[in-house]
Amino acid sequence: MSVISITDVLAGKYPVGESISVHGWIRTRRDSKAGISFLAVHDGSCFDAIQAIVPNDLNNYESEVQKLTTGCSVKVTGILVESPGKGQAFEIQATAVEVLGFVEDPDTYPMAAKRHSLEFLREQGHLRARTNIGGATTRVRNTLAQALHRFFHEKGYYWISTPLITGSDCEGAGEMFRVSTLDMENLPRTEKGDIDFAEDFFGKETFLTVSGQLNVETYACALSKVYTFGPTFRAENSNTSRHLAEFWMVEPELAFAHLCDAADLAEEMLKYVFKALLEERPDDMAFFQQRVDKTVLDRLNNVISADFVRMDYTDAIEILQNCGKKFENPVSWGVDLNSEHERYLAEEHVGGPVVLQNYPKDIKSFYMRLNDDGKTVAAMDILAPGIGEIIGGSEREERIEVLDKRLAEMNLDPADYAWYRDLRRYGTVPHSGFGLGFERLVAYATGIGNIRDTIPFPRAPKTAAF
RNA sequence: UCCCCUGUAGCUCAGUUGGUUAGAGCGGUGGACUGUUAAUCCAUGUGUCGUCUGUUCAAAUCAGACCAGGGGAGCCA
Numbered sequence: 001m002s003v004i005s006i007t008d009v010l011a012g013k014y015p016v017g018e019s020i021s022v023h024g025w026i027r028t029r030r031d032s033k034a035g036i037s038f039l040a041v042h043d044g045s046c047f048d049a050i051q052a053i054v055p056n057d058l059n060n061y062e063s064e065v066q067k068l069t070t071g072c073s074v075k076v077t078g079i080l081v082e083s084p085g086k087g088q089a090f091e092i093q094a095t096a097v098e099v100l101g102f103v104e105d106p107d108t109y110p111m112a113a114k115r116h117s118l119e120f121l122r123e124q125g126h127l128r129a130r131t132n133i134g135g136a137t138t139r140v141r142n143t144l145a146q147a148l149h150r151f152f153h154e155k156g157y158y159w160i161s162t163p164l165i166t167g168s169d170c171e172g173a174g175e176m177f178r179v180s181t182l183d184m185e186n187l188p189r190t191e192k193g194d195i196d197f198a199e200d201f202f203g204k205e206t207f208l209t210v211s212g213q214l215n216v217e218t219y220a221c222a223l224s225k226v227y228t229f230g231p232t233f234r235a236e237n238s239n240t241s242r243h244l245a246e247f248w249m250v251e252p253e254l255a256f257a258h259l260c261d262a263a264d265l266a267e268e269m270l271k272y273v274f275k276a277l278l279e280e281r282p283d284d285m286a287f288f289q290q291r292v293d294k295t296v297l298d299r300l301n302n303v304i305s306a307d308f309v310r311m312d313y314t315d316a317i318e319i320l321q322n323c324g325k326k327f328e329n330p331v332s333w334g335v336d337l338n339s340e341h342e343r344y345l346a347e348e349h350v351g352g353p354v355v356l357q358n359y360p361k362d363i364k365s366f367y368m369r370l371n372d373d374g375k376t377v378a379a380m381d382i383l384a385p386g387i388g389e390i391i392g393g394s395e396r397e398e399r400i401e402v403l404d405k406r407l408a409e410m411n412l413d414p415a416d417y418a419w420y421r422d423l424r425r426y427g428t429v430p431h432s433g434f435g436l437g438f439e440r441l442v443a444y445a446t447g448i449g450n451i452r453d454t455i456p457f458p459r460a461p462k463t464a465a466f
Numbered sequence: 467u468c469c470c471c472u473g474u475a476g477c478u479c480a481g482u483u484g485g486u487u488a489g490a491g492c493g494g495u496g497g498a499c500u501g502u503u504a505a506u507c508c509a510u511g512u513g514u515c516g517u518c519u520g521u522u523c524a525a526a527u528c529a530g531a532c533c534a535g536g537g538g539a540g541c542c543a
Contacts (some may be wrong), residue, residue, distance in 0.1 A: 030501095031502090033498090070504095107511095338540090339540090
């Protein structure tokens with residue numbers, strides 16, 4: 001026996017006139033003196049609840065049905081009928097209501113049938129999935145994740161499970177969380193007095209990964225088209241609405257490809273997943289459009305239909321210098337762009353996503369491929385109106401002598417990158433890739449302003465509840 | 467980590483130029499009405515006023531520190 005989902009009932013997948021059972025939680029109960037009660041039963045399978053009509057001649061009507069409040073769990077059995085009321089196509093004429101669990105004290109049940117602030121809901125991490133916005137976000141997040149996997153699968157990419165625990169402390173993308181089983185009260189010491197990590201679980205220092213990129217490059221240099229999709233960890237003390245200490249990242253890596261190929265892939269990918277989202281979750285997206293951000297649908301449709309603008313860093317600097325707008329941080333060639341600059345380019349100058357590319361080498365990572373001009377690297381950021389950088393990527397430096405020169409310039413020890421250098425020593429190929437912050441994608445797609453509301457259990461500085 | 471703002475009932479907030487008894491809406495509860503739709507109408511309870519320290523005859527109100535949340539910045543995805 002399988003459990004019936006309310007989404008299937010509301011979609012008309014069950015015959016009218018026959019008896020079915022649904023399970024779920026009460027959203028609201030309304031009593032009518034005509035001798036019936038209306039129950040809105042919600043199981044999270046879709047945005048809408050199903051309405052059950054409960055006659056007062058059920059033997060537990062007074063003892064239980066009339067005591068149902070928001071949040072109580074029930075199994076409702078009854079005849080599926082076309083609804084004479086407005087607001088729903090089908091409803092259930094209940095023949096039995098089994099209460100699975102009451103709400104202890106309706107007065108203090110946090111998820112009362114009323115509007116709550118997102119800040120309050122965040123403190124109720126174990127219950128917020130029961131709200132409209134919590135459920136809708138969760139379903140959208142799932143749809144986007146599934147669409148990403150499907151996109152890469154259809155294009156022949158292989159999903160690579162890169163490690164979460166890394167023995168390399170030089171991934172270069174940020175502060176790392178240490179992984180250790182040493183007794184912090186009684187640390188083993190070397191003769192010099194340093195902590196003796198040879199005694200630690202892995203026999204060396206280990207950390208949580210900040211990016212799967214370096215690892216996935218090794219598989220790109222064997223299977224050609226690959227990607228990782230998994231959690232990454234950054235111990236940065238970032239207190240903003242667009243950073244998390246634990247976030248999910250999609251990182252495709254493509255062999256025999258240049259920067260323009262990575263940019264094309266990113267554009268195609270975003271269009272694909274937004275199209276899938278609009279097709280598969282019209283109910284949730286209508287909610288976001290109405291209650292969260294009145295511009296989401298236009299924005300997503302715009303991304304789907306418009307070509308992404310490609311712009312060189314050097315041209316962007318010129319645009320910023322000549323736009324007549326006063327910036328707090330002055331612009332000149334060689335400086336890293338600030339939020340205000342990125343926002344101007346994406347929101348005002350272009351009015352949509354923009355691919356910014358070919359940055360000065362001195363403000364970018366060692367592994368990015370040096371351009372022929374000798375001063376820029378083949379790096380790109382995709383900036384989205386509203387949230388800023390959503391994708392960062394590059395063509396990787398595949399020439400061993402150039403890579404070694406870059407490592408030396410940045411005072412990095414080639415020995416730390418031995419296996420990474422091997423990829424360039426044994427049958428090197430041009431290859432490119434990028435990283436997409438998955439929670440930023442969810443935020444962009446829903447209009448939710450704080451990234452902490454796009455992941456079920458957010459991890460941020462001083463925040464690890466639940 | 468830096469700057470600005472906020473922290474009062476289950477929730478969203480008002481208020482307090484320091485002085486006996488702290489306010490509203492929503493939610494909850496009780497009732498009326500109703501094939502209802504977060505319905506409507508009537509009635510009704512609720513508070514270590516973020517924590518600690520200080521100033522004072524007196525602090526929820528003033529000051530300091532700390533904690534938490536929001537907005538902006540930096541780091542980035």
